Amino acid sequence: MAKLKVVIAGAGFGGLSAARALNSVDFEITIIDRTNHHLFQPLLYQVASAALSPGDIASPIRNILRNQENIIVIMSEILSFDRTNKRVVTSDGVFIYDILIIALGSRHSYFGNDEWEQFAPGLKTIKDAVRIRERILISFEKAEKCTSETERAKYMTFAIIGGGPTGVEMAGAISEIARKTLLKDFKIINPSDAKIILLEAGNRILPSFPQSLSEKAENDLRRMGVEVLLNTKVEKISKGQVHLKDEIIETDNIIWAAGNKAPSILKSLETETDNNGRVVVNSDCTLPDDNNVFVIGDSARFSDKHGHFLPGIAPVAIQQGNYTGKLLRKRSKGIAHSKFSYFDKGNLATIGRAKAVCEISRFKFSGLAAWAIWVFVHILYLINFRNRYKVLTEWIWFYISNRHGIRLITGLDKESK
């Protein structure tokens, strides 16, 4: 009998967990990703803010799965899903499946204003992170050599749009760069004059956290010199300008951290999606009309037993990947499986050195304790020992020296030259 063909689309948290949960099962598994590496996205902002190297938070997919005999890794761009013929169409040809697991994550959403992207890059890939890093550093270089005060102010203004965890972390990190790391590096400008503005459309930052922690985080940011503008909607973004209702912010650095949507190729599944393009799935992560197609992680709209939709965060993707792998193991033995249920381990966001907020079931922490938990959890979940070792090394260095390491402008981002 031919082996069951399983295709996993995407090697992020969801796809990789599914692959690992299928270790040594007698299937023929293919995992397809458009990059060659698994990226630990929760730390991507640290690459963007020059604290870590790309190599510290990414690991080759092949390397992670090297000892798993039943899987082939293919680096390729997925173009569409063809459910009629049970095929995944890629830039390197088609792959036939019996079972399809889709774990493609999410992309930035500019709420229908895709033209904003060129002026306000988001943070999803290593390329994005390096681009943002180089832009930030180049701004300070430009400020140092420019002669007009107006222009200098523009180079030293940083606008971060969106007050979720990514926005908060970026704002805090840029403030630390300016006020600590770069402080003594410049002779003409004073990097601590940098104006860092965090814009949030809602009435508080970190809306997924309890109110008290939102306030704590806001106070921490203000003390670090970040201007937090709440109830502030961005009307338009143009080159070097963020247009608000009654004001225009002139800045060379706009970072987008405001919205996500699922990738548009999910439309080729021809099934129900929500406003953000996420695929509506059953309680076992399958499509309503096809129990051989699973959608997990950020790409899926999963509604829990209370009717709440699960958030697009790593723990959900990991648990769903793991669940799907186990389900397929059971199914191959004819064993019944239960519904997916999400175990909420809590909520974490860091603001700066020794500053974080953390919610674990009924407990709320902030300050050093929350930061220690944050460090511990992130080191623990990094994909392999090498990365854990390297990131921990960097953080110890930073904690002691207060100075970030990787402040290179390499010109790899051609736009920034």
Next chain:
Amino acid sequence: MAKLKVVIAGAGFGGLSAARALNSVDFEITIIDRTNHHLFQPLLYQVASAALSPGDIASPIRNILRNQENIIVIMSEILSFDRTNKRVVTSDGVFIYDILIIALGSRHSYFGNDEWEQFAPGLKTIKDAVRIRERILISFEKAEKCTSETERAKYMTFAIIGGGPTGVEMAGAISEIARKTLLKDFKIINPSDAKIILLEAGNRILPSFPQSLSEKAENDLRRMGVEVLLNTKVEKISKGQVHLKDEIIETDNIIWAAGNKAPSILKSLETETDNNGRVVVNSDCTLPDDNNVFVIGDSARFSDKHGHFLPGIAPVAIQQGNYTGKLLRKRSKGIAHSKFSYFDKGNLATIGRAKAVCEISRFKFSGLAAWAIWVFVHILYLINFRNRYKVLTEWIWFYISNRHGIRLITGLDKESK
């Protein structure tokens, strides 16, 4: 009295040594570089071969010079030198000098065939190194998913042109990637089937070393599976093809390590240069007709007391930079200075893990002892403690695990997408 204005063009080994030797002198110094970092070029091949991260071997110039009060760092592209008006023209305006120190290093030379560069990139900048790294890794990815044997052979063939230290180090490093690091990562191809060809026009590799060490290195490379072709001149390079006299090598990866020349903007000095564009200088590194302009390092043609030209290597640049700084200190006090004399500390090249060749005055080493010296010297000369710590950490990891770390394809090189 106005302070003496010193402009240093380039923050490589030469420029940085000159800057440091002028620490706390009462001059107004400006150092101009087109990047924001000092690069430890001798280890650049380790970035190209995925062993180190860019951040491990580069350090922001501002950071290195942060405690030196008399110096301003400008990131800018130098366009020309205007000796008549004592100005350096850059993309950000002009800088007036009383004293000019030129330390611009060298570029690749394709011996008049500049069109070869697009097919056979060289290795001078971090951007070059990341580009080569991504090309190498993508070739293995392409080989894994390709169905034609001919094409697969092409993807798994690596041609390195030039048998100097860079060529030898790259060939050895690619062999280690294929035969050790990647060995178990692929399921379809066998990375150790990779064909690595080192092409040298002369009759031995490492021509600047004693004959016996050249032979040692050649034997080491052959044992590592590298084909060493001596007396082999490249007639032409086209896309995916290296044309020899009676043969064409089909390969997706051509790396150029064959020749250097000084940057063409040196022509604006309107002074004598040699065939490679290097500026002919006096025994105190000044121009024949202008003792306020110094040219040091790879950009200079300095002939020693025996009439030999000094090689384009880091120790020469460092010593000349140091010499120039000290000379200017003395000159400002009216003290006479002696000629520059080069102290030859020896010659080192590494071939692989625990394999190197080394010549120190009359002593010749090879194997583990030479490799240990190589590791020690390179760690010692890295620019700051942080980099030393990080590189040593990586090398210990590699020595123990035999596995390189930074194997990322990030798409930063747009050509390679």
